[in-house]
Amino acid sequence: MLGMPLRRRLRLFVATVTAxxxxxxxxxxxxxxxxxxxxxxxxxMNDLFWIVTIAGLVVFGLVGAALVYAMxxxxxxxxxxxxxxxxxxxxxxxxxxxxVLIVIGLxxxxxxxLVQIDDKAQDEALTxxxxxxxxxxxxxxxxxDLGTNTDPNAEGTIAVIGxxxxxxxxxxxxxxxxEFLLKSNDVIHSFYVKDFLYKLDLIPGRVNSFTVTARETGxxxxxxxxxxxxxxxxxRFTVRVVERDEFDAWxxxxxxxxxxxxxxxxxxxxxxx
Amino acid sequence: MATVAVPQLSGYHRPAVxxxxxxxxxxxxxxxxxxxxxxxxxxxxxxxxxxxxQLAVADNSFVGNDAYNxxxxxxxxxxxxxxxxxxxxxxxxxLVPLQIGAADxxxxxINALSFWMxxxxxxxxxxxxIVDGGxxxxxxxxxxxxxxxxxxxxxxxxxxxxxxxxxxxxxxxxFLVTMFRMRAPGMTMFRMPIFCWTMLVTALLQLLAxxxxxxxxVMLFIDRNYGGQFFDPNGGGNVVLWQNVFWFYSHPAxxxxxxxxxxxxxxxxxxxxxxxxxxxxxxxxxxxxxxxLGFSVWAHHMFTTGSVLLPFFGFMTFMIGVPxxxxxxxxxxxxxxxxxxxxxxxxxxxxxxxxxxxxGINGTYSAAVPVDFALHDTYFVVAHIHYVLFGGSxxxxxxxxxxxxxxxxxxxxxxxxxxxxxxxxFVGFNVAFFPMHMLGLDGMPRRIxxxxxxxxxxxLNMLSTGGAFLIAVSMIPFLIxxxxxxxxxxxxxxxxxxxxxxxxxxxxxxxxxNFDSLPPVRSERPLFDARHGDEAH
Numbered sequence: 001m002l003g004m005p006l007r008r009r010l011r012l013f014v015a016t017v018t019a020x021x022x023x024x025x026x027x028x029x030x031x032x033x034x035x036x037x038x039x040x041x042x043x044x045m046n047d048l049f050w051i052v053t054i055a056g057l058v059v060f061g062l063v064g065a066a067l068v069y070a071m072x073x074x075x076x077x078x079x080x081x082x083x084x085x086x087x088x089x090x091x092x093x094x095x096x097x098x099x100v101l102i103v104i105g106l107x108x109x110x111x112x113x114l115v116q117i118d119d120k121a122q123d124e125a126l127t128x129x130x131x132x133x134x135x136x137x138x139x140x141x142x143x144x145d146l147g148t149n150t151d152p153n154a155e156g157t158i159a160v161i162g163x164x165x166x167x168x169x170x171x172x173x174x175x176x177x178x179e180f181l182l183k184s185n186d187v188i189h190s191f192y193v194k195d196f197l198y199k200l201d202l203i204p205g206r207v208n209s210f211t212v213t214a215r216e217t218g219x220x221x222x223x224x225x226x227x228x229x230x231x232x233x234x235x236r237f238t239v240r241v242v243e244r245d246e247f248d249a250w251x252x253x254x255x256x257x258x259x260x261x262x263x264x265x266x267x268x269x270x271x272x273x
Numbered sequence: 274m275a276t277v278a279v280p281q282l283s284g285y286h287r288p289a290v291x292x293x294x295x296x297x298x299x300x301x302x303x304x305x306x307x308x309x310x311x312x313x314x315x316x317x318x319x320x321x322x323x324x325x326x327q328l329a330v331a332d333n334s335f336v337g338n339d340a341y342n343x344x345x346x347x348x349x350x351x352x353x354x355x356x357x358x359x360x361x362x363x364x365x366x367x368l369v370p371l372q373i374g375a376a377d378x379x380x381x382x383i384n385a386l387s388f389w390m391x392x393x394x395x396x397x398x399x400x401x402x403i404v405d406g407g408x409x410x411x412x413x414x415x416x417x418x419x420x421x422x423x424x425x426x427x428x429x430x431x432x433x434x435x436x437x438x439x440x441x442x443x444x445x446x447x448f449l450v451t452m453f454r455m456r457a458p459g460m461t462m463f464r465m466p467i468f469c470w471t472m473l474v475t476a477l478l479q480l481l482a483x484x485x486x487x488x489x490x491v492m493l494f495i496d497r498n499y500g501g502q503f504f505d506p507n508g509g510g511n512v513v514l515w516q517n518v519f520w521f522y523s524h525p526a527x528x529x530x531x532x533x534x535x536x537x538x539x540x541x542x543x544x545x546x547x548x549x550x551x552x553x554x555x556x557x558x559x560x561x562x563x564x565x566l567g568f569s570v571w572a573h574h575m576f577t578t579g580s581v582l583l584p585f586f587g588f589m590t591f592m593i594g595v596p597x598x599x600x601x602x603x604x605x606x607x608x609x610x611x612x613x614x615x616x617x618x619x620x621x622x623x624x625x626x627x628x629x630x631x632x633g634i635n636g637t638y639s640a641a642v643p644v645d646f647a648l649h650d651t652y653f654v655v656a657h658i659h660y661v662l663f664g665g666s667x668x669x670x671x672x673x674x675x676x677x678x679x680x681x682x683x684x685x686x687x688x689x690x691x692x693x694x695x696x697x698x699f700v701g702f703n704v705a706f707f708p709m710h711m712l713g714l715d716g717m718p719r720r721i722x723x724x725x726x727x728x729x730x731x732x733l734n735m736l737s738t739g740g741a742f743l744i745a746v747s748m749i750p751f752l753i754x755x756x757x758x759x760x761x762x763x764x765x766x767x768x769x770x771x772x773x774x775x776x777x778x779x780x781x782x783x784x785x786x787n788f789d790s791l792p793p794v795r796s797e798r799p800l801f802d803a804r805h806g807d808e809a810h
Contacts, residue, residue, distance in 0.1 A: 035716070045643045052641050056634040063601060063630055070608040071623065074546070075615075081805065082612045087552035091606070095555060099598030103591040110641040111584055117643055187419040188512065190577060190650060194716030197647035201578045203513060204418060205506025208579035221728065225577075225650040225718040227412050229419060230338045233721035 015069040020061060035195050038220065038241065039212040041117040042197040048113045049197075055106060124150070125177040125211060128170065129157075132182070132189030132202040132224065135231035136162035139170045143255060148176055149248055158254045164234035171240050173247040174217050182208040192225035193239050199225050214241045297381035298785060299366050302388050304681065306363025307674075309391055310356045314667075316399075317351035318748075320344050322741060325705075329738040331726040341722035342410035343426075347399070349413035350430065353530065354437050355395050357666050361533035362387070362444050364673055365472045367681060369448060371776035371783060372466040374457025374791045379450040383443055390440035398433035401426030412720060414523070417504035417515040421497055428497060431490045438483045438490075441529075445479035448472055457775065459794035463557070466774040466797065467550055470557050471536030474564040478525045478532075482568070486522035489515065513580050520571035528567045530662055531629075532560060534669030535600060538622045541676050542607045543798075544772045545619040551606030552599075553797055559596035559603070566593050576645045583642050590640035597633050601626070616770075617691030621672030624699050628664025635660060635710065650720075653713025659706045671698070671751070676770070683763030683781045690754035697747030705740025708733040773798035 037046050074082075126147030129140040138161045143154035162168025172178050182191050184202035192199035200208050224235035242250070293301060323344050327335045336344065366384065370377055378384045401408030406424020409415070420427060452473050456465065465473075493515065495501035502508025504515045543550045550556060570593060572586040604626045613619070635657045639645045648654060671694070678686050717730050724730050768777035777800055779788050792803045 035714075042647075045647060048641055049638070049644050049647070052638055052644055056637060060630065060634055063605065064627070066605055067608070067623070067627060067630075070605065070611075071613060071615075074608060074611045074613050076547070076612040078612075080612070082546075082548055082610055084549055085551065085606075085610060086549050087555065087606065091602075092552050092555045095552065095599045095602040096595060099595040102598075103594045106637060106641060107588050107591045110587060110643060113643050114583060114587075187422070188416055190718075192650070192716070192718060194647075199577050199646060199649060203578060203580075205510075205512055206580065221716075223718060223721075227342070227416070227419065227720040229422065230342065232342075233338065233723045236725070 011072045012069055015065045015072065018065070018068055022060070022064065035197065037197040038195045038216040038218075039198075039214050041212050042195065043215075044113050044117050045197045048110060051109055052106060055102060059102070124148075125179045126150075126173065127179045127181060128172065130170075130180055130182050130191055130202065132184045132191070132228075132235070134186050134229050135164045135224075135235045136166075137168050137170075137235070137237050138162070139168060139237075141251065143251070146248075146251060147173065147178070149244065156255065156259045158251065158258050160254075162237060164231045167236045167238060169238045169240050170222075171242060171247055171250050172214060173244045174214050174241050176244070177211050177213045179209060179211045182210075187228050188226050189224045189228050189235065190226035191222075193220060193222040195220040195222075195239070201226055217241045217243060297377075297385045299370050299378045299381065299384060300681075300783065300787075302384055303363050303365075303367025305388055306359055306366055306391075307681075309388075309395075310360035310363055313351045313355035313395060314360075314670075315748075317348050317356055318745065320348035320351065322745060324348060325738040325741040327722065328724075328734050330735065331724055331728070331731045333723060336722075338722040339407065339410065342412075342720075343402070343408040345720060346409050346412050347401075350398060350409065350434075351395075352662075353413060353526075354434060355391070355398070357530045357662060357670075358437075358441060358526070359391055360670055361472070361475060361529075362441065364468075364533060364537065364677075365448055365475075368677070368776055369451060369469055369472055370455070371779070371787060372469050372774050373452060373455060373460055374775045374788065374794070375451065375455040376787050378447050379455055380447050383447055387440045387444040387447065390436050394433040394436040394440070397429050397436075401429045404429070414519060415493065415515075416519075417493060417496065417512060420493060420515075421504070428494065431494050431497075435487050435490050438487050441479045442483045445476035445483075448476040449480065452476075457791050457794055459799075463554065464794055464797045467539040467553065467556060468533065468536035468774075471532040471539075471560055474560045475529050475532045478529050478564050478567065482522045482525040482529075485518060486526075489518040489522070492518075513575070513578055516575050516578065517572070520574045521568075524571040524574065525564070525567040527661070528563055531665050532563065534625065534666040535560070535629075537669045537673040537676070538604065538625045539607075540772075540774065541618050541622040541672055542604055542626075544676075544770050545616065545622075546608050546611030546613050547771075548607055548611045549773075549798060549801075550603060551609070552603050555599055556603045559599040562596035562599075563593065566596070573639060573645070576639075576642055577649050587640055587642045591637070594633065594637060594640070601630060601633070616675075617686070617688060617695060618672045618676035618770075620692065620695040621668050621675060624695065625665055625668040625672060628660055628668060628702070632657060632660030632665055648713055650718055651713035652709040652717045652719055655719050656706050656709035656713060659702075659709070663706065664702060668698075671695075677776075678758070679765040679769045680776055680781050680783075682758065683765050684758040684761055685765060685769065686754040686758050690750040690757075693750040694747050694754070697750070698744055701740050701743030701745075701747055703740070705737050705744060708737045708740075712737075768800060771804065773801045775799060778803075 037043055124147065127142065127145045131138040138159055140157050140159040143156050144150060144152050160168045182200055182202040184204050189202040190199050191202060196212055200210050218241060220239040222237050222239050224232060228235065296302060323336060327333050327341055404425050406426055408426040409430035410423055411420040411427065452469055492501065492503040496503050496505065502510040504510050504512055506512060539550050539556060566589060569589045570586060572581045573590040575581050576583060638648055675686055675691055712730055712733050715730065717724065765781040767780055775791065778792055792799050795802055
């Protein structure tokens with residue numbers, strides 16, 4: 001850049017600054033919006049999101065700067081024909097080589113992260129049976145499959161069933177792996193929790209499953225992400241991540257309400273409402 | 274005195290309307306394609322404005338949920354099947370024979386058949402709005418089993434898409450034979466204009482992929498009407514099978530929708546940079562590469578089904594970035610060191626390059642499988658396809674219209690109105706679609722008719738709606754420019770732009786038979802050679 005005449009340097013400067021500002025703007029808005037995620041898996045996915053974003057912004061910045069620079073620097077100033085350059089071996093090899101390197105790098109990183117988040121749940125993990133239907137959700141808990149605080153002798157299932165007008169709440173404990181089994185009997189739905197940074201489809205005729213470990217308590221809005229008919233947009237639900245004892249108390253209360261007293265053989269939570 | 278009946282040779286003139294209906298001239302058919310597709314661009318655009326009006330504010334009740342599903346389904350169907358795919362057939366019909374120095378397409382009558390299959394299909398598809406149950410409302414992807422539940426409008430949609438597919442399949446065969454058999458003397462394959470190359474690869478994709486879509490649609494039709502169980506797990510069928518077969522067509526179809534646009538841009542950039550296309554052969558091989566890889570990435574639309582070999586499809590999807598990156602280099606290298614002027618076609622071409630760059634970068638998010646888990650089926654993906662298909666393809670359509678308008682209609686579109694059109698459309702496009710990235714990151718799923726106020730998506734949606742209406746406003750200067758042009762006499766010379774390819778070696782518009790004589794073809798730029806002789810080689 002040092003040997004260039006001042007005007008050229010100025011143009012390069014303008015192009016670079018424009019591209020940098022655009023990139024900065026995009027980064028700013030993305031970081032303001034992109035949820036960080038509340039699960040271990042989401043944190044990994046968020047890392048990958050930023051790797052892809054940074055790679056994308058570098059490419060955008062460089063190509064954008066080159067484009068703006070070329071438009072200013074090489075605008076038509078006289079009728080003289082510019083050198084008729086058709087291309088060349090080395091540059092064309094670079095044209096292929098640079099994208100290959102970027103692409104293989106990004107692919108490798110994505111696969112490493114994919115393997116990490118795809119760990120299957122341990123058998124003892126709490127399992128939640130999710131059934132999607134037109135147009136709401138059912139969340140079912142088997143009393144002998146409640147994770148760290150399970151009574152293997154307990155029997156029965158409690159379920160939360162929503163309606164389009166009354167969104168159901170999915171209770172889950174914090175800091176332990178939770179496995180979701182996804183089923184549908186009518187059309188395809190998709191279980192999408194924004195703060196998990198994850199979705200998986202509910203497909204008639206097959207059972208899909210995934211496991212997450214939530215690290216933050218609170219209410220998180222979620223909804224169906226696969227077009228499923230008239231009231232697709234109303235197929236919303238809330239994920240309520242709570243401490244373990246609060247979860248146990250909720251289970252006990254629901255069991256008492258749905259199955260009658262004594263359904264739970266033993267529990268650390270309080271029974272009844 | 275006996276009279277003898279003399280056969281009259283000049284007494285009967287066919288009315289002009291009949292002339293247009295019965296024509297087998299590739300140029301007239303090309304113009305018919307352009308009128309037809311631009312009409313449906315307007316229809317699809319109006320549907321888009323309805324979508325954006327509904328989404329402008331939270332909890333809106335401007336249209337009902339059922340109507341909304343029909344509107345966005347028909348918006349996509351019109352834009353993809355009735356506008357963007359056939360509009361390339363329009364440009365291709367008009368330009369390919371001229372660019373390769375031929376008198377017409379190889380099969381002119383089949384060419385007419387290809388076109389005349391479109392209007393009945395378009396009418397059939399849109400007649401869904403007046404039948405019981407309304408138009409198709411399962412999305413343009415028509416996922417089964419949802420597509421089994423809807424009314425007769427869905428059957429009309431299926432038949433319409435099959436007919437449109439037949440039109441594009443036989444059209445593709447016609448283009449291939451034309452380009453392989455009817456090139457002018459001296460025009461080797463590697464001297465063919467780059468737009469022809471992109472049409473050639475597009476035609477190959479159509480020929481190989483479209484019959485697969487027809488098969489899928491026939492299966493869906495049987496499932497819906499005759500108790501077939503191809504996609505019904507209760508009868509031993511498989512729900513995901515539909516997605517596999519559908520995307521096996523529809524992903525190559527994305528390249529069917531963009532490659533000719535790349536071709537148009539690669540015609541315009543060299544002319545207004547006054548340089549050859551940088552890396553012509555690399556561009557050709559990249560186009561073929563995109564076509565080939567296009568057949569191995571379909572399941573990246575299905576990463577969240579849980580029944581996809583993720584590493585393979587993730588890898589192949591990333592690989593598409595390589596030939597795409599090559600093309601970006603082609604275009605940059607063409608501008609670099611040039612002598613660049615900025616008439617309206619050039620503005621649209623550069624608009625294409627910059628917007629397609631964004632559409633390429635935001636596509637890598639979906640190739641990175643774990644990121645796709647978050648972004649799939651959200652507005653981020655809606656942003657991506659519009660950066661590719663609007664920022665890409667539609668900008669190329671308008672670039673092509675401004676560029677070839679003098680050739681096709683013998684008149685020039687007003688430059689000031691053209692520039693105003695470009696600026697409004699470029700700004701409107703980015704205002705409409707850039708916020709969708711943020712909405713997707715913030716968790717707004719696509720295809721929802723309403724969203725709650727508490728979701729916090731209203732401000733960005735309102736902004737996006739404003740952008741959509743700005744795009745609509747940008748059409749006003751374009752239409753004024755067209756009307757003004759048609760009020761003027763045909764005054765354009767053969768080659769108003771100092772262009773490179775053979776269509777500029779004849780009058781504007783060309784005669785029925787295209788050429789009185791052809792210049793010698795010794796490179797991919799015969800007109801440049803004729804203008805500059807040996808001075809520049």
